[in-house]
Amino acid sequence: xxxxxxxxxxxxxxxxxxxxxxxxxxxxxxxxxxxxxxxxxxxxxxxxxxxxxxxxxxxxxxxxxxxxxxxxx
Numbered sequence: 001x002x003x004x005x006x007x008x009x010x011x012x013x014x015x016x017x018x019x020x021x022x023x024x025x026x027x028x029x030x031x032x033x034x035x036x037x038x039x040x041x042x043x044x045x046x047x048x049x050x051x052x053x054x055x056x057x058x059x060x061x062x063x064x065x066x067x068x069x070x071x072x073x
Contacts, residue, residue, distance in 0.1 A: 002029045005057060009033065013050045029061070040070050 006017045013035070021030030033050050037043040047068060055063055 001059060002031065005054065006031065008057070009050055009053060012053060013046055015046065015050055017050075040072070043070065044068070 002019050006019065009015060009017045016034040018032055019029055020032045022028045031054075033047060033054075035043050035046045035050075037046070051066060
C-alpha cells in the first residue's frame with residue numbers, strides 16, 4: 001500500500017518520497033517527502049498539496065504527525 005502511494009505522489013507532484021523510520025513494523029509507516037525550489041512559498045504549496053493527496057488516498061490510515069522544514073542554501 002505504501003509503495004504504491006509513494007509512487008503516485010512522486011509522479012503527481014514531482015517530489016522525492018520514501019518510506020523512512022520504522023520499516024520493520026507493518027502497522028506503522030513513516031514517510032518523507034522532499035521538494036527543491038528556488039521559491040520557498042512554492043515549495044510549501046507543493047508539499048501541502050502532496051500532504052492533502054496523501055491524506056485523501058491513505059485508505060483509512062491515520063496521519064498522526066506532520067512537520068515541514070525549509071532549508072535555505
